[in-house]
Amino acid sequence: MADGPPPEPPHPDWADEQRMAFLFSAFKQSRDVDSADWDGKLAFWAPLVLQAASRRRRLRFTPRELGGWFQRNGAAPLGLSTVLQHLARRGVIQTESSFAASVDTGWLARGVWLLLIKPLRWTLASILGTDTISPDESFIIVDHIKDKAAEVLRLCQRSLDASHPVAALSALQQECQGVCEDEKTFCLCLVQLQKDKKVAVAELDGERIVKLAHPGSNKPVVVTEVDVGVYHLIKCEKMLSHKAEALSQEADGYKEEARKQIGAGKKHMALKSLKMRKRTFKQLDDIHAKLNTIETILDRIRSSQTDLKVVEAYQAGLGALRQSMKDVSVEKVENLMDEIEQFCDTQDDIRKTLAGENFDVAGGADASDLEAELDALLQEEPLLPDVPPDTGPTASLSEDNQLLAELNKSDQGPIVGSRKRVASLELAQ
Numbered sequence: 001m002a003d004g005p006p007p008e009p010p011h012p013d014w015a016d017e018q019r020m021a022f023l024f025s026a027f028k029q030s031r032d033v034d035s036a037d038w039d040g041k042l043a044f045w046a047p048l049v050l051q052a053a054s055r056r057r058r059l060r061f062t063p064r065e066l067g068g069w070f071q072r073n074g075a076a077p078l079g080l081s082t083v084l085q086h087l088a089r090r091g092v093i094q095t096e097s098s099f100a101a102s103v104d105t106g107w108l109a110r111g112v113w114l115l116l117i118k119p120l121r122w123t124l125a126s127i128l129g130t131d132t133i134s135p136d137e138s139f140i141i142v143d144h145i146k147d148k149a150a151e152v153l154r155l156c157q158r159s160l161d162a163s164h165p166v167a168a169l170s171a172l173q174q175e176c177q178g179v180c181e182d183e184k185t186f187c188l189c190l191v192q193l194q195k196d197k198k199v200a201v202a203e204l205d206g207e208r209i210v211k212l213a214h215p216g217s218n219k220p221v222v223v224t225e226v227d228v229g230v231y232h233l234i235k236c237e238k239m240l241s242h243k244a245e246a247l248s249q250e251a252d253g254y255k256e257e258a259r260k261q262i263g264a265g266k267k268h269m270a271l272k273s274l275k276m277r278k279r280t281f282k283q284l285d286d287i288h289a290k291l292n293t294i295e296t297i298l299d300r301i302r303s304s305q306t307d308l309k310v311v312e313a314y315q316a317g318l319g320a321l322r323q324s325m326k327d328v329s330v331e332k333v334e335n336l337m338d339e340i341e342q343f344c345d346t347q348d349d350i351r352k353t354l355a356g357e358n359f360d361v362a363g364g365a366d367a368s369d370l371e372a373e374l375d376a377l378l379q380e381e382p383l384l385p386d387v388p389p390d391t392g393p394t395a396s397l398s399e400d401n402q403l404l405a406e407l408n409k410s411d412q413g414p415i416v417g418s419r420k421r422v423a424s425l426e427l428a429q
Contacts, residue, residue: 010048010070026078045083050092050141059144059185060096064135081133088139096138096188099145103194140188148185149192152176153199156212163302165212166223166231169201172210197221204228230301237294244287251280 013019023044031038052069053061061069063084067076077083087093159175160167173186180186190210193199197220198213209231213221254277261270 010052011044014072020072024072024075024077027082041079042083042086045077045079046087046092049080049083049087053141053144058141059148059188060138060140062136062138063133067135084133084139091142093139093141096140099140099188100191103191145188145192148179149189149196149198151179152186152189153193153212155179156210157215160212162214163305164227164230164234164298165214166209166227166234169208169210202228204231226301230298233294233298237291237298240287240291240294244284244291247280247284247287251277251284254280 009015023041027041028034028037048070049066052066053059056069063080066080066084070077070080084093088095155176156167156172157165159172169190173180173183176186176189180189190199190201194201200211200221200223202209202211202223209223209228211221211223211227213219254273258270258273258277261267261273
């Protein structure tokens, strides 16, 4: 894949002849010889390689392509192989062959698999020290692959039914043509998603099917027998729908043909076309009945999956309740309530003692005796004199005597009661 020249120099120092001469020279044989030379070149080239790939929106590259990106005055940097080894040790890049071999990729098409493992000259020994790197060995940028894989997953999830996220690999690849430039890129994204346990790939009767993780789910994805059955049902539903559409068009064709035969005076041929149309409608009725059955089964599977989630939620809630109540029993609660009652009684006794309610002010005398003595003292108090009868000639004296009589009568109750209350307060103090 040819790339045009970048719109601007790869680095602000690109025109500095002296600095570029140093950076384009080869690395020392070992870092121990000149650590400053070694570290300075790595600090310059390592981020620049990633920036160049990002500008070109590349997920992978070869050393040959990399040399072309950094051509200057017809020469390429001599230490790029060392830079690639450094990035590989840090896990920033990885060969396509080792990346594909990190998970079970038996589902890969043979042609794609050969593309990923050829050429395979950069072995573990070369990673650990030699400079033998094939110029056509393809490297992937791990973070770029992860970002692209996440984009592919979101796109596929939107295109599938959330309750049955299973589809043919070829159908998903076609769906992702807008974000994956070729089949190899799409397969690399699937490998990454498989490593992240976001997809599971299985081969069924020579056909590769893919199951996607539910959005927001962290559970590893596994293709189950239910998934296989659902995939068969969905595939059969699509096949019957296409057949029903074709039969419907065929029935319309028979009708038009019958009209033409009638216009041509060929009544017998028109009748034959109508019979074929009727037979086609009967086939359509059979297909629609099968489609209704499939839709009913799929609806029941969706409902059962919802019921399963509800049961799992119930089980989780029961487990949480059991965990929270594991140290609680009726006997412990009764003992706790007894202790609370005991401490409450003790608190009441302390409060009464502090308020002086248990302190005997009268020196042990009975309260009833004190009340009797108080009544006797009140009886000895002189009452107001009786009001003489109204003998005066004026009406004002008669009214005054009447008021005095009412006052004298009322003093028998309220005055005595108020005096008793005053005396009680004095004793309490």
